[in-house]
Amino acid sequence: MKAEAQALKGHLDVLLLAALEDGPRHGYAVKEALREGSGGRFDLPTGTIYPALHRLEQAGLITGSWSTVDGRRRRTYRLTAEGVRRLHADRSNWHGFAAAVTALLERQPWPATS
């Protein structure tokens, strides 16, 4: 259950949206998909996952519906049209962001010191 020491800061939402891209999932399944899909790197506590899903739903990017399976209640989420748009925008933005950071970290030399 230990996470990778909160390194996701602003990038959790896009991962959650991506986890819902190829079909609806319930919250716990999203958590497991994230953990397995990242080779255990993003093993997030439920106290991170559920509030984040609530935020995304509140923002209209996903919608949830209740069901019951084997006596356990589940809330299954799917992307809204707005959520799909946001996912595409965020994914493209991620690539730009990652490229910029990587470029700066590899940079040698940096722009001249005045």
Added chain:
Amino acid sequence: MKAEAQALKGHLDVLLLAALEDGPRHGYAVKEALREGSGGRFDLPTGTIYPALHRLEQAGLITGSWSTVDGRRRRTYRLTAEGVRRLHADRSNWHGFAAAVTALLERQPWPATS
């Protein structure tokens, strides 16, 4: 002065450390180096830069010293040995993080929904 809508979340520190890697700079020069080195993407407000440098100094990763150039006071920062270690660790961690996020965003299909 408008930043790229707060997209650096947890990754500012490593960029600041990297900006000091090949020699000391004063705070404003760090800000400019970040802006120029990122093609304008990371044009951060001083209200982000200065507190962050204070945090890094507080944490013992950089040390600052005052000087005066043309009647303007400057605080010039350099990496400490600890700061160099941290930079190397964070840089390596960034690569793993970026690879993991990118992999998840490209992933098709995701681990099976239970």
Added chain:
DNA sequence: CGACCATAGCTAGGTTTGCTACCTATCAAA
């Protein structure tokens, strides 16, 4: 001269976000 901008530093306060630490509940396995 006066206005303005770039340079150079700073802080207070707010919001967001992820985490810790709890809680309820069912079902399967030990």
Added chain:
DNA sequence: TTTGATAGGTAGCAAACCTAGCTATGGTCG
């Protein structure tokens, strides 16, 4: 029967970045 995995949740803390404001110098332009 008691633990662990599954499934959901909340309250409240702490960190981090931003907004908005401040002081001050030096150069440039009308």
